[in-house]
Amino acid sequence: MTSLKVGGVPEHFNYPWYTSLKNKEYSKQNINLRWQDYPGGTGAMCKALRNGEVDIAIVLTEGIIKDIANGNPSKIVQTFVKTPLIWGIHVGAKSSFKTIKDLEHATIAISRFGSGSHLMAIVNAHNQGWDIAKLKFKVIGTLQGGIDALTNGEADYFMWEHFTTKPLVDNGTFRRIDDCPTPWPCFVIAVRNEVLENNFNEVKKVLDIINAETKDFKEVKNIDKTLSNRYEQQIEDIQQWLKITEWNDGEPITKNLITSIQNKMIQFNVIEEKKNSSSFIKNMYI
Known part of the structure; x- marks a missing residue:
């Protein structure tokens, strides 16, 4: 069984990971996937990717692009939430x-x-x-x-x-x-290069499972009540959030999207220079 560590913020965006883990979807594919909460957010996860403490991270788009540009040995494999934060x-x-x-x-x-x-x-x-x-x-x-x-x-x-x-x-x-x-899709999935080299097929299976989970997530019975209780939020707030949030269910990330985001980040003085957009991404569906 292949062991992989995945990290993300303990927020409602990541509840599909909880349900797919609870249902042992990854174990059925011979993958021991362990979840790690990162309350410190994207900066903490970028550090964890660099240190090898986590293999896969659900991170903010702007944060991981900046960190990969600064030498983080990871790649973005797909968008996770395609609407703005x-x-x-x-x-x-x-x-x-x-x-x-x-x-x-x-x-x-x-x-x-x-x-x-x-x-x-x-x-x-x-x-x-x-x-x-x-x-x-x-x-x-x-x-x-x-x-x-x-x-x-x-x-x-x-x-x-x-x-x-x-x-x-x-x-x-x-x-x-x-x-x-955010002037871009808010969350992406990033994976350490070493893991992509050694466990490409297992990572792809993880993505297939989570994409299937998010595809019908909004249609899950009483999902608004479940999220309201778990995250201690008013149900009308959760309903509003569900209305404006769209997950990506498997569409690959493109160089054009990365280029567009880099252009905006340069305009905002968040990064100093644009790099080859293909160096940020790994296409899992070649």
């Missing part, structure tokens, strides 16, 4: 900041440099016409670190996925000033 822009409940314009010179809480919360803060700043070189960051590690930093005044605002943080807005921990959607 909606990033909420949050301040502490008692903050004096009222609008996005108020935040131009404020300190931004980020999970780590190279993470989605870091890169999307740059995208938002670019959208607002701010000087990106003057942005001030405070590294806080996890969502809980963001809560602490905004509560005790170490940072002024924090960007995290809209629906994951909605309960914190509802209970008065955060106040959401606005949203900032």
Whole structure:
């Protein structure tokens, strides 16, 4: 039996991995797939891919493109969620900041440099016409670190996925000033090069299983109630999230998509130079 480790954020986007593991779909294909939660997000998973602590990771598109460009020995094998991610822009409940314009010179809480919360803060700043070189960051590690930093005044605002943080807005921990959607499909599946070389067929089987799981995911009976209970969210929020979220069920990632994303990332000053788009991807369906 082949052992593979897969990592992702402990959020509703990844529930199809939970159900396919629970149903022992991978064991039936002689694959021992083990799931690892990464509350620290994409930056933590990029580090885990580099260190060989995880073989497959469900990561934010912008984060893994930046990290592969910086030498991460991994490839993107497909898009996982093909719709944008909606990033909420949050301040502490008692903050004096009222609008996005108020935040131009404020300190931004980020999970780590190279993470989605870091890169999307740059995208938002670019959208607002701010000087990106003057942005001030405070590294806080996890969502809980963001809560602490905004509560005790170490940072002024924090960007995290809209629906994951909605309960914190509802209970008065955060106040959401606005949203900032990603200008690209939000999650991709990345695999270490060594694993692709040694276990190509097993990785392909894993992708076939998860793609079959996501294809009919929205039609699963009472999925809104299940997700609402598991992730402690209001059912109407989950229903809204399901409405605007589309998984990719196996369509290969293209060089044109990577080129388009790189062009935007250069425009946003997230990466300095464009690299050969084929160096970022591995086509599993040749």
